[in-house]
Every structure is written in C-alpha cells, then in structure tokens.
Amino acid sequence: MRIKEAHIFGFGKWQQKNWQFNDDDIVQITGDNEAGKSTLRQFILYILFGQKPRDVEKYIPNDGAVLGGRLRVAGLDNEDITIERVYQKNKNKATVYFNNGTMKDESWLQQAMQGMDRAHYEAIFTFDSMDLQRIKSLHHDDLHEVLLTIGMIGSERIYESEKKLEKELQLLFKPYGKKPIINTLLQELKELKKQLASAQEKESVYENHLTELKEKELLLERVNEQKKMLEDTHSYYERIRAYYPNIEEYYLLSQKRKRLDAPLTFPTDGINRLHQYKEAILPIRSELLVLEKNMQSLEKEIEKSSSLTDEQFNKLVNQKQLLVQIEGLSEELGNLQETVNKEVKEIEEKLNSLQLSPLHIDLDALTLSFQTEEEWSTLVKEKEQIIMEESYIKAEIEGVQRKDKAIEKDIDRLQAKALTDNDRRNYANLLAEQEESSELAKQSKKYKRWKTQYKKVGKTVFLVSLAILTMAVLISFLTNPIIGYLGGGLAIVLTGGYWVYGNTLEKWLKPEGTNQSKPLNNEERIRIQGILEDQYKLENQIVEYKREKTKIQREMIQLEERLQTINRQKYRLENRIKEQVSHFPFLDGIPLTYWPKLYSQLQQVKAKNRSVLEIKEKVKAKNQDIQRLKEQLATDFSYDLESIEVKIKTETQKRETLHYNKKQYDEFSQQRENILEKIRPYQEEIHRLLSSANTDNEEVFIKLGEEYAEAKRMDDRLKQLKDSLLVLFSESELEQWRNGKIEAKQTVDNKLLAIKEDIDQVTHQIQKLQKEISDRQAAISILETSADSSIVRYELAMKQEELRHYAHKWSVHQYALASLERTKTSFSEKYLPLVLENASRYFNELTLGNYIRIYFDEENHSLLAEHKNGFNYTIDSLSQGTLDQLYIALRLGLAHVTSSTMALPFLIDDGFVHFDPERRKQMMRILEEISTRHQVIYFSTVHLDRDVKLYKR
Structure with missing residues (x-):
C-alpha cells in the first residue's frame, strides 16, 4: 500500500493543506520543532484507522473548522482509492470513494487491510523517539502477544473471546466458591438428596426393592467386568495374531544372536580407522625414501669437495685487505695534496680581494678575539648613533626656532585685534547698567502687582473687622459686655496685623532708586556681549601662546645641552678608533663601516689557513700509514690485487658450495626426523587399535571387527523389534518369547x-439381568406415589438436568480456552524464530557487525543480545543508541514476517536521534532495502542523507 496524497480539512494546526507525496520509495518531511510533523503523522493514522473521540478532540482547530480530511492510496484495490473521515460525520466512520463514483463503508476498508487495526499498525509500522524507550520492558510474553497480534487476523476478537471465556468460566464454577451457578446447583442437589432420603425412610417396602435392585445392579456390574476381561483377552490374542510375524522374527533373531560369538567391545569404526591410518602412512614413507636418496647424493658431493685451509684463506684475504688499504691511502693522499693547493690559492685570492697583501699580514700570528669583533661592531654602531642623534638634534633645534618665530607672529597679530582697556570698561559698564535697569523694572512691576492685591485684601479685612466689631457690640448690649470687648479686640488685632504686614512687605518689595540710563535694544545688547566675549577669547589665546613660547625656550636650552653631549661622545669615539688602528695597522685606510664585515672575512681566511695546516698534517700521517702497510705485505703472495681477488673469489665459491651442501644435508636430516615423527602417531594409533581388540595381528583385528559389526546389526534389529512390540505388550511377555515360549499360530x-x-x-446373561432390573425399577416407581417423594424426585431430576447442562457448557468453554492457548503457543513457536532471525540480521547491520544476533533466554524469559566478542548482554545493560537500534531491528523483523500478507507504509517520527553518522548511513541503506517492499515516510528536523529527496510543504 502507498499513500499518494493527503488533503487536510482541519487537523491541529493544519487547515486546508494538501500534501502530494512523490514517487520515491523514501519520503522525508522535515521542519523545525513545533512545525506540525507529528500532527501530520497522527492525521494519517486517524484517516486510516480512526480514533476515540476523547483522543481526537485535542486536534479540533481553534477556529471551529471541520476536523478530518482525505487520503488517496494505492495498493488496496486495482485502482487508486480515496479514504475520507470527518469528525462527527457518518458516526466517525470512514467512507471509501472509487474512481467510477461508487462508495464503500469502513468494513470494506478493514477487509482490504486484512483486519489490521490501529493498535497492530502502531506495534510495527510507526514509531517515534518516545517508543524507543519501551524496549527495556520487552520480554518473552510481550513478543508472544505482539506476534499473535500482528500475525493472526482478528486477533483482537481472539483476545476478547479469551477474556470472555475466562469470565464465563468464573461465573459457572469456582473450586471454593458459593455464588457461581454450578456451585449453587451442587448445594441445592445436596439439600434435595437429604429431603429424598428422609421421605424414603418412611417406605420400608421401597427400601427392600431398592436393596434387591442394588444387588441386581452389582451382579450386572460383575458380569460386565467379566465380559470386559473376556474382551481384553480377545483383544490381546487379536494383537498377537496381528503382530505374529514380528514376534516370530524377534524369537528367531534372539536365538541366532545367542549362537554368535562376537567380541563385547570393539573400537568405534575400527576397521575404517585402520585403513585410514595405513593409507596416511603410504605417502609419508614414499617421501622418506626420496629424502634418504638425496642425503646419500649430498654425502658423495661433500666428500669430493676440497679447498684451502682456513689459515691459508685468511692470509690471502689479509693480503687483499692490505693492498686495498694501500691503494685507498694513496688515492686519499693525492686528494689531500690537491685540496691543500686549492685552499692556499683561495686564501691568496681572498686577501687580494680585501686589498690585503699576503706578504704584509701574518695569519698565524693574527689574533682576532670575540672582544675585537664586539669592539668593532660597537664602534660602528656608536658612530652611526652619534651621527643620527646629531642630525636629529639639529633638525629639532631648527623646528623649535621656526615654532618660536611663528608664535611670536601670532601674539603680535592677536594683540593688534584687542580693544583698549578704556573701551572694554565702557562696554562692560554699559551692560551692567542695562542689567540693573532690567532688574529694577522687574521689581517695580512685581511691587505694583502686590500693591494692587494688598489693597483688595485690605478692603476685605476691613469689612470683616467691621462686621466682627458690630456683632460684638450688639451681643455685648444684649448679653455680656465681655463679648463686646473680645470682639472689638479681635477686630483691632486683625486690622492692625494686616497693616503691619503691609508696611513690612512694602519696604522689602519697593525698588530702590530709579533707572536713569537709556535702555538698549536687544540687537545692540547682543552685539556688545559678542564684542566682550571675543575679547575674552583673545586674551585667553594670547596667554596660551605666551605659555607655549616659554616652553619652546626651555626646549631650546635642553636641545643645546644634548648637542654638547654629542660632541663630547664624538671625541671619545675618535680616540678609540685610533687605538684599534694602532693594534691592527692593516685597518688604516679602511672605512670604519666595513670593519665588522672585514672581521668575518678574516675569520674565514684564518679558518681556511687552519684547515690547510690540518690537511698537511693528514698528508704526513697518510705517508707514514702507506709505508707501514707496505712493510706488512707477505712475500709468498703476489702484489697484484686483481690476481688475488680472482683466487679469493674461486675459493669463496668452493666454500659456499660446501657450506650449502652441509646445510642442505642438515635440513634433509631434520626433515627425515620430522617425517619419522609424522609416521610415529599413525603407528601408535594402529598399535592402540590392535591392543584395544586384544590382538597384534591386523587380519585378526579385521575379522573381529566384522563379527562385532554383524552382532551390532542384529542387536539394533532386536531393539527395533522390541521397541515396536513394547507399545502393545509387556517386558515379561517379550522375555518369554525371546526364551522360546511362543505359541503356534493355530x-x-x-x-x-x-x-x-x-x-x-x-x-x-447381561441382557437377562437388565430385564430383571427394569422390573424392579417399575415396582419402585409404583411405590413412589406419595406427594413428598414425587415432588422431591421431580425437583432432583430437574436440578440434575440443569447441572448436566451447565457442566456441559463449562466443559465446552474449558476446551475452547485450552484450544485458544494451544493456537497462540503454536503460532508463536512458528513465527517467533523467523522474527528474531530477521531482527538479528538488521541489528547486525545497524551495529556495524558489533552484535551477532538477538535471542530469548527461555530459562529467565528475557531478551538477550550476543556481542561479537562472545558475551551476551541483557536489554538494560545496553546503551541508549544500541537500544534504539535493537528496537528498530525488532520492528523491521516483525514487518518482514508480516509483509507477505500486507506491505503497509512505515511512518517514522525522529526515530534515529541517538544514531552516530555511520549508523545513520547504515540505517539509510536498510531503509532503501525496505523501501522496495514498503513505502517509508520519515518525519524529522534534519535529513537522513543529502541524496534523499526532500518534500516539504
């Protein structure tokens, strides 16, 4: 099955979105966190399988849009179909649309998907990073249930049936219960039998008949047992007649075995082993013969070979070494002499290039120390430093003089722009007068406003005081004169206080003097202020320039002092230069700058001169060595090096040939010992075989082996016959037959x-007894006419019938439950090894070969992983990344087992977050392999591989 298109009406954050899945087998849907990848995965699961209302309500759009959508899929029919599911429409069931316009319901979809529901699908084909955490709790029973879930169509109904059967069995019967139906019926039957026994005690005749009935029934039982014994005997002889040929063969073969005198023990496969050992020895012995012939040939060659004695050969080699040394020393002597001449010539050329005559300079007496080089370099550096310092100081003096003249000009220029002191005072006084006039005007205006306000408030105070005084006088006349005095005093205080306040504030606010200057307009005032500010700036600049001029004068004095110091240094330097020229006269006429370079050149010339002296010493030593070696030459050998080398070469070849032959002979001897060692184990094995058969003759050994084989064949046949007969007969019967106690067939x-x-x-006889029992039962039935006995018997019969009904029902349920358990167990035993085998292959690839297989420990009921180092690891001891790989391998193994019935798409949501780059690549290769059978849709924040096409909308 492949998903080709997803159209979302509304689901979580998605509304009216359309996803066209490309034709690639691996589809990646990537995006940031919270981008809606997991929501899209949940949408696909919802359309295919539905979801409980309380679980799907969290995906209802916030704006109230319709929750649901469509999926266009291929692989469920001969043509593409469209699956639609809308929340709270069509009872939340799916509707399937075909291209010809027909529609099917969800039952057709479930049948097309072969009973796969959401729980089963999520157990295999879809997982995310959270699902990977559940592997630690996976054990044998879990896989057993998962296998049953995914492999048996309708497994949910099987599970429900199993639970229903268990529940009904509990309702029917419990071993120690009272409420179940069968327990209740047994209790009621027990009570009814007590009632019946009580009623029967009143009927003595009834008891007699019952006694006779029981006697007849016992007799009938004994006769039936007699009949059964006769039938068993008849069946026994029937078996003997049916298996008579085997019994007869068992007897004859037993007698024949007794007559065969074969050894009780014999080496296992002894004859074949003897032949194998002998065949193994033959090629080794052939190799040994060839080796011994080669050793004899080498012995003859070693005896024929002859050469010089070791003393003669060593003396010959020593003569060659002396001649070679003399020749080498002569060649070295010529080279040294040539080197001396060349070095002397180079020294003369070097001195001439330095304009120094070799006749006027004694290189051997010339002493050039490290202090001399240091002194010459220091003189050059000091002279350069003095010249540079002198030029710098003179340049600075000139610059300072220029700056002094420029500042002098600037001061003169600024002083020419400055106002006279009288003009400046006039401008300042004018501004001060204008400021004072402005303050007086503001004060006068403020005084006038206060005066007006004071008069208004004064009137109010006077009226209030007058009113208080009038009221006080009236009250004093009417009531008490004291009130009049108090009111009059209050009015006087109020009026007097206000007057004092007014006089005091008036003196403070009233402006002093009058403004007699003519006021300036605003523009004139701003102009005068600008003139005064410019003058202030000019004065500050003049002060700064004067300060700068003072600094320049101090700097000039310092520079002149430094110049005098430089002159004193120059004088001391010239004296030191004269001292060096007196020590080294050849320096006279050579510029001081070149003295350090001259020093290095002279050092090189002195080094060459020392080298020439050393080489001359070597020449002298070489001459002495040559003379000494010539004295050591032997007189009984030629002084011709070439003839001696030819003779040594010939002798060396002879010695090498002899050494090679001896070495080859030793190797052959060692090989001979090795061959003998190879033969020895076979001979020991042959001897051990013969000894184990108590013989030392191979022919006797073979004969015993054949007899033992024949006896073993007869024993095997006897055992086979015995095993087949023991199924029907006893051990004692077989023993009698073996000893000859066998009856004839007739x-x-x-x-x-x-x-x-x-x-x-x-x-x-049984038929006769059955008739008599029936008569007795008829007589008993006549006696059972009392109401109590009849009712009890009726109720007892009804309860017994009801008990038989429920007992039969309980046994049927018990058998059905056992059948279900057997079915589940057999299915698990059939498919669990296949799942683990495929899972082990995927796990081995994902872990890059670190783990070999996955298997169950039946004793501890735990899942184990076998490492390549031979150790087995439990699930809880694996790392998180390895756990993820194990879980995915199990998922893929389950999918491989179930893919033969339905190849459903994989929906993986960030399933490889703990994988390193290598295992991620390996996972990609596995997904590519799986994608040939399943469509793979991978939801993630990153790409699995950049070669995978990304589809994101």
Whole structure:
C-alpha cells in the first residue's frame, strides 16, 4: 500500500493543506520543532484507522473548522482509492470513494487491510523517539502477544473471546466458591438428596426393592467386568495374531544372536580407522625414501669437495685487505695534496680581494678575539648613533626656532585685534547698567502687582473687622459686655496685623532708586556681549601662546645641552678608533663601516689557513700509514690485487658450495626426523587399535571387527523389534518369547474362537439381568406415589438436568480456552524464530557487525543480545543508541514476517536521534532495502542523507 496524497480539512494546526507525496520509495518531511510533523503523522493514522473521540478532540482547530480530511492510496484495490473521515460525520466512520463514483463503508476498508487495526499498525509500522524507550520492558510474553497480534487476523476478537471465556468460566464454577451457578446447583442437589432420603425412610417396602435392585445392579456390574476381561483377552490374542510375524522374527533373531560369538567391545569404526591410518602412512614413507636418496647424493658431493685451509684463506684475504688499504691511502693522499693547493690559492685570492697583501699580514700570528669583533661592531654602531642623534638634534633645534618665530607672529597679530582697556570698561559698564535697569523694572512691576492685591485684601479685612466689631457690640448690649470687648479686640488685632504686614512687605518689595540710563535694544545688547566675549577669547589665546613660547625656550636650552653631549661622545669615539688602528695597522685606510664585515672575512681566511695546516698534517700521517702497510705485505703472495681477488673469489665459491651442501644435508636430516615423527602417531594409533581388540595381528583385528559389526546389526534389529512390540505388550511377555515360549499360530486362532463363545454367553446373561432390573425399577416407581417423594424426585431430576447442562457448557468453554492457548503457543513457536532471525540480521547491520544476533533466554524469559566478542548482554545493560537500534531491528523483523500478507507504509517520527553518522548511513541503506517492499515516510528536523529527496510543504 502507498499513500499518494493527503488533503487536510482541519487537523491541529493544519487547515486546508494538501500534501502530494512523490514517487520515491523514501519520503522525508522535515521542519523545525513545533512545525506540525507529528500532527501530520497522527492525521494519517486517524484517516486510516480512526480514533476515540476523547483522543481526537485535542486536534479540533481553534477556529471551529471541520476536523478530518482525505487520503488517496494505492495498493488496496486495482485502482487508486480515496479514504475520507470527518469528525462527527457518518458516526466517525470512514467512507471509501472509487474512481467510477461508487462508495464503500469502513468494513470494506478493514477487509482490504486484512483486519489490521490501529493498535497492530502502531506495534510495527510507526514509531517515534518516545517508543524507543519501551524496549527495556520487552520480554518473552510481550513478543508472544505482539506476534499473535500482528500475525493472526482478528486477533483482537481472539483476545476478547479469551477474556470472555475466562469470565464465563468464573461465573459457572469456582473450586471454593458459593455464588457461581454450578456451585449453587451442587448445594441445592445436596439439600434435595437429604429431603429424598428422609421421605424414603418412611417406605420400608421401597427400601427392600431398592436393596434387591442394588444387588441386581452389582451382579450386572460383575458380569460386565467379566465380559470386559473376556474382551481384553480377545483383544490381546487379536494383537498377537496381528503382530505374529514380528514376534516370530524377534524369537528367531534372539536365538541366532545367542549362537554368535562376537567380541563385547570393539573400537568405534575400527576397521575404517585402520585403513585410514595405513593409507596416511603410504605417502609419508614414499617421501622418506626420496629424502634418504638425496642425503646419500649430498654425502658423495661433500666428500669430493676440497679447498684451502682456513689459515691459508685468511692470509690471502689479509693480503687483499692490505693492498686495498694501500691503494685507498694513496688515492686519499693525492686528494689531500690537491685540496691543500686549492685552499692556499683561495686564501691568496681572498686577501687580494680585501686589498690585503699576503706578504704584509701574518695569519698565524693574527689574533682576532670575540672582544675585537664586539669592539668593532660597537664602534660602528656608536658612530652611526652619534651621527643620527646629531642630525636629529639639529633638525629639532631648527623646528623649535621656526615654532618660536611663528608664535611670536601670532601674539603680535592677536594683540593688534584687542580693544583698549578704556573701551572694554565702557562696554562692560554699559551692560551692567542695562542689567540693573532690567532688574529694577522687574521689581517695580512685581511691587505694583502686590500693591494692587494688598489693597483688595485690605478692603476685605476691613469689612470683616467691621462686621466682627458690630456683632460684638450688639451681643455685648444684649448679653455680656465681655463679648463686646473680645470682639472689638479681635477686630483691632486683625486690622492692625494686616497693616503691619503691609508696611513690612512694602519696604522689602519697593525698588530702590530709579533707572536713569537709556535702555538698549536687544540687537545692540547682543552685539556688545559678542564684542566682550571675543575679547575674552583673545586674551585667553594670547596667554596660551605666551605659555607655549616659554616652553619652546626651555626646549631650546635642553636641545643645546644634548648637542654638547654629542660632541663630547664624538671625541671619545675618535680616540678609540685610533687605538684599534694602532693594534691592527692593516685597518688604516679602511672605512670604519666595513670593519665588522672585514672581521668575518678574516675569520674565514684564518679558518681556511687552519684547515690547510690540518690537511698537511693528514698528508704526513697518510705517508707514514702507506709505508707501514707496505712493510706488512707477505712475500709468498703476489702484489697484484686483481690476481688475488680472482683466487679469493674461486675459493669463496668452493666454500659456499660446501657450506650449502652441509646445510642442505642438515635440513634433509631434520626433515627425515620430522617425517619419522609424522609416521610415529599413525603407528601408535594402529598399535592402540590392535591392543584395544586384544590382538597384534591386523587380519585378526579385521575379522573381529566384522563379527562385532554383524552382532551390532542384529542387536539394533532386536531393539527395533522390541521397541515396536513394547507399545502393545509387556517386558515379561517379550522375555518369554525371546526364551522360546511362543505359541503356534493355530493355537492362537483356536483360543480366539473359544473366547468369542464365552463373550456371547456373558452377553446373554447381561441382557437377562437388565430385564430383571427394569422390573424392579417399575415396582419402585409404583411405590413412589406419595406427594413428598414425587415432588422431591421431580425437583432432583430437574436440578440434575440443569447441572448436566451447565457442566456441559463449562466443559465446552474449558476446551475452547485450552484450544485458544494451544493456537497462540503454536503460532508463536512458528513465527517467533523467523522474527528474531530477521531482527538479528538488521541489528547486525545497524551495529556495524558489533552484535551477532538477538535471542530469548527461555530459562529467565528475557531478551538477550550476543556481542561479537562472545558475551551476551541483557536489554538494560545496553546503551541508549544500541537500544534504539535493537528496537528498530525488532520492528523491521516483525514487518518482514508480516509483509507477505500486507506491505503497509512505515511512518517514522525522529526515530534515529541517538544514531552516530555511520549508523545513520547504515540505517539509510536498510531503509532503501525496505523501501522496495514498503513505502517509508520519515518525519524529522534534519535529513537522513543529502541524496534523499526532500518534500516539504
């Protein structure tokens, strides 16, 4: 099955969205967190399988849009179909649309998907990073249930049926219960039997009849047992007649075995082993013969070879070494002499290039120390430093003089722009007068406003005081004169206080003097202020320039002092230079700057001169060595190096040939010992075989082996016959037959006829007894006419019938439950190994070969992973990444087992977050393999591989 298109009406954050899945077998849907990838996966599951209302309500859009959508899929029919599911429409069931316009309901969809529901699908084909955490609790029973779930169509109904049967069995019967139906019926039957027994005690005749009935029934039972014994005997002889050929063969073969005198024990596969050992020895012995022939040939060659004695050969080699040394020393001597001449010539050329005559300079007496080089370098550096310092100081003096002249000009220029002191004072006084006039005007205006306000309030105070005074006088006349005095005093205080306040504030607010200057307009005032500010700036600039001029003068004095110091340094430097020229006269006329370079050149010339002296010493030593070696040459050998080398070469070849032959002979000897060691184990094995058979003759050994094999074949046949006969007969019967106590076949036939006649007679007697029992039961029925006895018997019969009904029902349920358990167990045993086999293959690939297989420990009922190092690890001891890989491998193994019935799409939501890059690549290869059978839709924040096409909308 493949999903080709998804159209969402409304589901979570998605509304009116359309997803066209491409034709690739692996489809990746990527996006940031909270982008809606998991919501899309839940939408696909909802359309295919539906969901409980309380679980799907959280995906209802906030704006009230319709929840649901459509999926266009291929693989469920001959043509593409469209599956639609809308919340609260058509009872939340799916509707399937075909291209010809026909429609089908959800039952058709379930049948097309072969009974696969959401729980089963989520158990195999869809998972996310949270599902990977559940592997730690997975055990044998879990896989058993999962296998049953995914592999048996209608497994949910099987599970429900199993639970229903268990529940009904509990309702029917419990071993120690009272409420179940069968328990209740047994209790009621017990009570009814007590009632019946009580009623029967009153009927003595009834008891007699019952006694006779029981006697007849016992007799009938004994006759039936007699008949059964006769039938068993008849069946026994029938079996003997049916298996008579096997019994006869068992007897004859037992007698024949007794007559065969074969050894009780013999080496396992002894004859074949003897032949194998002998065949293995043959090629080794052939190799040994060839090796011994080669050793004899080498012995002859070693005896024929002859050469010089070791003393003669060593003396010859020593003569060669002396000649070679003399020749080498002569060549070295010529080279040294040539080197001396070349070095002397180079020294003369070097001195000439330095304009120094070799005749006027004694290189051997010339002493150039480290202090000399340091002194010359210091003189050059000091002279350069003095010249540079002198030029810097002179340049600075000139610059300072220029700056002094420029500042002098600036001061003169600024002083020319400055106002006279009289003009400046006039401008300042004018501004001060204008400021004072402005303040007086503001004060006068403020005084006038206060004066006006004061008069208004004064009137109010006067009226209030007058009113208080009038009221006080009236009250004093009418009531008490004191009130009049108090009111008059209050009015006087109020009026007097206000007057004092007014005089005091008037003195403070009234402006002093009058403004007699002519007021300036605003523009004139701003102009004068600007003139005064410019003058202030000019004065500040002049002060700054004067300060700068003072600093320049101090700097000039310092520079002149530094110049005098430089002159004193120059004098001391010239004296030191003269001192060096007196020590090294060849320096006279050479500029001081070149002295350090001259020093290095002279050092090189002195080094060459020392090298020439050393080489001359070597020449002298080489001459002495050559003379000493010539004295050591032997007189009994030629002084011709070439003839000696030829002779040494010939002797060396002879010695090498002899050494090689001896070495080859030793190797052959060692090989001979090795071959003998190879033969020895076979000979020991042959001897051990013969000893184990108590013989030392191979022919006797073979004969014993053949007899033992024949006896074993007869024993195997006897065991086979015995095993087949023991199914029907006892061990003692077989022992009698083996010892010859066997009846003839005719005798067996005669006994069968006699037993058949006895059975017929007993059958006739049984029929007679059954008739008599029926008569007694009829008589008892006549006596059972009392109401109590009849009712009790009726109720007892009804309860017994009801009990038989429920007992039959309980046994049917019990058998059905056992059948279900057997079905589940057999199915698990059939498919669990296939699942683990495929899961092991995927797990091995995902872990890059670190783990070999997955299997169940039946003893501990736990899932184990076998590592390549041979150790087995439980689930809880694996790392999180390995757990993820194990869980995915189990999912893929389950999918592989079930893919033969339905290849459904995989929906994977960030399933590989704990995978490293290598295992992620391996997972990609596995998904590519799986994608040939299943469509794979992968939801993630990152790509599995950049080669995978990304579809994101």
